[in-house]
Amino acid sequence: MTATTTAPLPAARPVALLRGYRFELVKLFAAWRIRLLILACWLAPAVFVAAVSRQSSLPVDTLFGRWMNASGWAGPLVMLGFAGSYALPLLTSVVAGDVFAAEDRLGTWRHLLVAVRSARRIFAAKALASLTVIVVLVAGMAVSSTVGGLVAVGSRPLVGFDGHLLAPGDAAGQVVLAWVCVLAPTLALAGVGLLGSVLGGRSPLGLLLPAVVALAMALAQLLPLPVAVRLALPSYAFVSWNGLFTEPRQLGPLLIGVGVGLAWAVLATALAYVLFLRRDFTNPAHDGLGRRAFTVGALPPVALFAVTAAVIAASGPALGSGIDQDKVQRSVATAFAHLYRLQTAQLNRPDVTEARLGATAACTKGDGLVAAEGPGNDWRCVVSWHLPGVEATGSAVYQLDVTSDGRYVADGDGPKEVNGYFQVRTPDGDQPNPLWQFDANVELLTTTKG
Template sequence: MTATVADGNVATARPVSVARGYRFEMFKLVAQWRIRLLVLACWLTPGLFVAAVGGQSTLPVDTLFGRWMHATGWAGPLVTLGFAGTWALPLLTSVVAGDVFASEDRLGTWRHLLVVVRSPARIFAAKALASLTVLLLLVAGLACSSAAGGLLAVGNQPLVGLDGHLLAPGDAAAKVLLAWLCALAPTLALAAIGLLGSVTLGRSPMGLLVPAVVALAMQLAQMLPLPAGVRLALPGYAFIAWNGLFTSPVQLGPLLIGVAVSLVWAVVATAAAYVLFVRRDFTGAGYDGSGRRAVVAGVLPLAGLVAVTVAVVAATTGATGSGIEQAKVQRSLATAFAHLYRMQTEQLHRPHVTEAQIGATATCDKGSIRVAAEGAGNDWRCVVSWHLPGVEAAGTAVYQLDVTPDGRFMADGDGPKEVNGYFLVRTPSGDAPNPLWQFDGNVELLRASKE
């Protein structure tokens, strides 16, 4: 009789639903002091930093949009996004996704969890969704906190784009939000790599380092003189491609490619982690991972994915070289100069002119006229020329350009003093920052060159 009842109980037992497992995994994550500390830091630190910088006399001009943090509150969240894509988000994914499975191995609780849930697939889904929720909460904190700090410290003012045109506060807010949303794609890719490392390496602490190491490798790759097709085929490029949102017209090509590549990486890495997890043997007392499994199910699929994405991007876009060409640099510099010249004209209360009336053009060479003017480097030298209505002589200004491999450049004015040779201009209301002294620009790597 007892055996009959026991058999009936076993027969009617059902696996725990994903929703209940998700709530349980969320409780375990939030109960950890380090997760609570990260949430608190992400929701407070960026706002305090942006507000503090807004009240200082010096600015982080070496960062994108850093030179405009005194002019508008919308520059702060973009500076934070640049830092987050380089350092914060890879570390956050390591702490959250890189440890969500390995913690069970260290504590030896897999058998207890399997007895309760009765489904490895549902355990995987619950843990993946819980880690994703925590990551979204952390990213939202970074974005909201930095935006609030900038708006409270500086105000809701127009933002200067990467080609010198002014974005109205509403337009700036929408593009800042879109930039942060686009950064979620590479964050998901790193989180999926973290899940794969956590599943593959077991209780080994190396699983925690996988997302950070992969992110560092991609950052180093972006610093190398790689062809544009290879650069765009890496998921880390989506942390950079949002720059194209702040030009007119918007440079959507590299951004869409970067987001698509990141989402493909997220799907492939998650699928590999799922297959490894549901096929794992949980009968052992300790699991330290398998080198063969890590190579076959982890490294090889991602290496193959790199080869496939590089081939697809190169074939569909035709991007084979660096994408940084003389005609592109000259066009981008002349466009930014024309927009910023109008801004300087308004500062000095001079007669209104349009970009078409100015007719700015640029002539650039790299290092020497004997060297091909293409590729990244800090040896670009350019001369910008323009005409004003009613003035017969043309104006000229000299710039030294530092062009990075991803297409971003910083133009440093080299005279004449009254145009771009000094960091301040004397206006009727007092000295003001000279917009033509130093400014950032962006060269679209995929755009066709027009000689």
């Protein structure tokens, strides 16, 4: 009798990450809802911006909305404001919030594990594929809205958020940078979607969680919160990108917002990864990771929020609203000086530098009966300036509506020939008097230089 020996079979090697990534990407792009989203993001913004830019009634309550028929670069910024509030949270919910739950509903986890042979590579492939789709959707909105604005209006100079004029090349660079910056809070919501998809199993938790978190943070931004709390929210970069369009640029709040958004993205994705590796894939009736997993998933983001707020509060004066009399006066005077020069050029008057104009503002709140600080629609500012060669000092009155995030709308209240409503004839068509109404903002942190 001859003894035979059987050689051990070689261990099965996991599928390469690149192959798994391509497989997950094909699955995502094959879904009808993803195809519909891509089509909408690459076509609808262009149609919307082009149509609105041709109207006489503009969305003046939206950032840069009042400039949509004056510069093609205002369109993508209007779309960016809309996307940060509504579109991007919904996109992350549909893409990242369902990437794991779909396998639970279809019962395909065991087949996928047999094919790939590595839970770690499955998670990495799904996370990277969802990130790719989200970037494609965001890029589509940015490119489409830019094309719509440039085709409808043209590449003209853009009036910045404090009234200074940006050349078309500078405006283009700032628009691109603004869209890049909002990727940070978008990735934070995507990480929250991945976490919800892992935790929820077959339930629609992953689909709902990013939208609910985004809605809660948007409502929080409307409240008179301390600056440290406001900046610690991962959605703040959806608001602070307007600091790119001031002179000097207000980079402090924007950099903090981007950093907080990226920190949330990393933390939420890491939590999703750890919890995904701990789940039992042998149970076909799996329907979520239970209450303990929800607690584990919720505590680290809350701790990160608390630590971030404490660090921001300790690093500077960030416990109040960040809106005070000096900041409002400085902001109104700066914006008025910039727009006065724009009006002077439109009316073909001799140019005057802002230094020689010497614009100042005296602002009160509530007719001086309350402390001149914090948001409200009861701010009143009297702007004074002096033209060279003229003995009299000019003055104009503005009523301000200041929101909790520092943005305000200044409404001219006379004299009519200075800041009243009238049409100014320009080479690009009739435009409203630029000193009639204007948008600007108060930097909530201590003034930073770009």
